Amino acid sequence: MRYMRTGLILFAICAVCTALCALVNEVTAPAIALNVEGERVEALDAVAHGLEIGEQEAGDGGNISYVIPLLDNGSVAGYIVEILTSGYGGEMTVIASFDTEGAVLEAQLMANSETPGLGKKAEDPAYMDKFRGLGSDSPLPLSKSDLSTEDAAAVSGASITFGGVSSALHEGSEYVKGLGGAV
DSSP states (O other): OHHHHHHHHHHHHHHHHHHHHHHHHHHHHHHHHHHHHHHHHHHHHHHSTTSEEOOOEEOOSSSEEEEEEEEETTEEEEEEEEEEEEETTEEEEEEEEEETTSOEEEEEEOSOOOOTTTGGGGGSGGGGGGTTTOSSSSOOOOSGGGSOHHHHHHTTTOHHHHHHHHHHHHHHHHHHHHHTTOO
């Protein structure tokens, strides 16, 4: 009987905690969704490279989540692509813009669980500078050995993060090359 009473008390405590967690989630979920959407809009503006952002289209059903044409006086001058990839901490999301030839204009690492001080460096806009302008005539670096000594030192300790970002940008570049000038 004593064990039954203790079990019921523990069950009641767990039920109350579960209800409180559900209530907190219900209250905070809309604010979190607004923050995430706000960050996405800021990222789109940051990678738009001064061009007009068109209408979002579905991606390839794989790692390319969506594609958005970038317009210059009504004609397609490039694309913004959201690419899913893997890093040291799991799945990462990269939002990047490319010209119609597949060269990286701008890129930004979004959702990720990379290691603070190492992989998190990829969130820094300067980190993405090593990719800017590459992808059409000049190949994107796919490993640390493809980088200059200075750039290789900058990604030291975060090789898996670098590999994830570079493979995402390579995949985005190839996708855009396949699009040519129209979605």
